[in-house]
Amino acid sequence: MKRARLPMLAVLPITVISFVVAVPFVIGDHPLQWASGSLVPHLVLDGKEHTQPDGSKIGGNGTSATPSRTAEVARVDKEWKKGMPQWGVQLYWEDNPKHSVEYVEQQARVQANYLVGLHANSVSLSFPFFTGDITSTKITAGDKTPTPDHLARVLRIFHEAGLRTTLRPLMDEGTLDIDNFEWRGTIKPADRGAWFASYEKFLTPYLKAADQEKAATFVIATELNSLEGDAHWDSLVSDAEKLFGGEIAYDANWDNYVAGPITMPVTHLGIDAYFPVKVGDDASVNTLVKGWNDWLDKKATGPLPKITVAEAGIAAMNGAYHAPGDFYTKRAVNPKVQATWYTAVCQVVQERRMSGVYWWSIYFDDNPNKAPDDKKQSRLDFAGRPQSEKAIKACFTSDYAGPGTATTS
Incomplete structure (x- = not known):
């Protein structure tokens, strides 16, 4: 059955678009080259x-x-059920064709055990796909794109742990001209029909794998600002629903979310939420909560039970509140900045009765039980940072029962 489009919501006038254009690292919310x-x-x-x-x-x-290969994984204390908050993590996976199946399965168990230790009940598995230049009509899998079989094996292991699973393809920006403000949200396919046909062909085996492993959600696209509302999505999503029996979602970038209506023929909307709050590094949780609410209120006030924070993250460094989506700058490490942000975001999710939050991020090949090497890894990495982990655990073990029966979108 075809899904109704998400309702169009009126918004107040805003004056942040020039900020979005002027700061390239906060419009494309992911690095071109991942940490080695x-x-x-x-x-x-x-x-x-x-x-x-x-x-x-x-x-x-x-x-x-x-x-x-048959080693057991730890299991969540309480499996996710409909109506409960999604307490999750974005796990980003760039595959390596030389990695064995044994390696992939064991690394999945390492990550599953870590997530259970955080008291997560959900995980979103993000993975890259590729395009050409900004006008390209061709979508491809690259060497770093996990195969459908590898993804299915990892999803199966997460299910062993009792985790709610989401599969989430994410366009890599390596071939785009980021210096001229090109990113996945500004692509302009020369032939939209050809682009959508190519994208659907790429998605098809992943939708089948997600359905086979009973994933709860498949994110049909992420941060494609320039293609939102295109009529081609109707047939693509309709075809996807024939292959995948779970929830079809779309994850919008934070700037587009507050700038106007998001009209996509999906059942659920997520936000990659990197709202800047221009305060000092010693800002209180309450100050950060107010900053987030000021942003959210540009779209709608009150509860947001149909919204999931699909990505929330910030660098553990000085000055990060001004640009939480800065994946490139490396200033002095400040773990308290990250931990305080996490506490504030969790409070917003609960007060606005949102459906959950996924923290960005853990890289699939990293050891989450070891402190990050800040000379090599992203400041946004939280695994192995005790203050951040404590904040996440406090969030995931809170008494928030979920969005309930509220109807505001």
Whole structure:
């Protein structure tokens, strides 16, 4: 059955568009090149020591383990049920064709166990796909795009842990001219019909894999500002619903969310929410909560039970409140900035009766049990930062029961 379009919502006049255009790192909310130097546990599988493609041992923490391919994973205390908040994490995965199936499955167990330790009940698996220049009509999988089989195996392991799962393709921006403000939200396919046909062809095996592994949500697209509302989405989503029995969602970028109506033929809307709050590094939780509410109120006041914060993140560094989506700058590390932001965002989610939040992010190949190497990894990484982990656990173990029966969108 065809989904009704999301309702159009009136918004108050805003004056932030010049800010969005002037600051490239907050319009494209993901780096062009992901952090290198990933760390994962040293593995011994089936009596064989596993190594990275360069011949070095997997990991770097001096520990070893002897799991088998059938090793159990920890399980959540309370599985997600409809109406409960989605307490989740965005897990970003750039695959490596040289990684064995054993490596992929074991790394999935490492991540699942970490998420259960955070008291998460949900996980969103984001992965890259590729295009040409800004006018390209062709969508492709690259070497870093996980195969449908690998994704299915990882989803299966997350289900073993009792986690609610989302599959989320994300356009890589490596071939776009970011210096001239090009990003996934400004693409201008020369032939939209050809673009949508190519995109649907790419999505089809992933929709089948998500359905096979009973994923709860498939995000049909993320942050494609310039294509929102295009009539081609109707047939693409209709075809997707024939392949996938769960929820079809769309994740909007924060600037477009507050600037006007998001008209997409989906059942659920997420926000990649990097709302800037221009306050000092010592700002209180209440000050940050007010800053977020000022942004959200530009769209609608009161409860937002149909909205999920699909991405919330911020760098653990000085000055980050001014540009939470800055994936590039590296100023002095300040873990308190990140932890305070997490606490404030969680409070907003609860007070506005939103359907949940997913923290950005963990990289699939990283060891989440080790402190991040700030010389190599993104300041937005939170795994291994004790203050941030404490804030996340407090959020995920709060007494918030979920959005309930409120109807405001």
